Amino acid sequence: MGEAILACPNCDNSMFDQGRIYDYYDDYSPYMDIDVIKLADGDPVSSQKDECVHLFKCPNCGFDVQKKITIT
Structure with missing residues (x-):
């Protein structure tokens, strides 16, 4: 599991970063270029x-x- 940086609004326990949401789209998503995948969110500005x-x-x-x- 990733870094715990959020408090759960339901139980106040720590929530853990599970990675990019784009990696859950399909079997090949983790291997695709992030800028190409980000175009799928419907906001063309988000890829910039x-x-x-x-x-x-x-x-x-x-x-x-x-x-x-934020990506660092």
């Missing part, structure tokens, strides 16, 4: 930004949320 949508999940209650993070 230094940000990426990640999935965060609570191991305690199973709640998950998508959050944009």
Whole structure:
């Protein structure tokens, strides 16, 4: 699991970064260029930004949320 940086709104437990949401699209998504995949989100400007949508999940209650993070 990734870094815990969010508090779960359901149970206040730590949520963990599960990686890019784009990696969950299909079997080949983790191997595709991120700029190509980002075009699928419907916002052509998003591929020009230094940000990426990640999935965060609570191991305690199973709640998950998508959050944009800055790519460094």
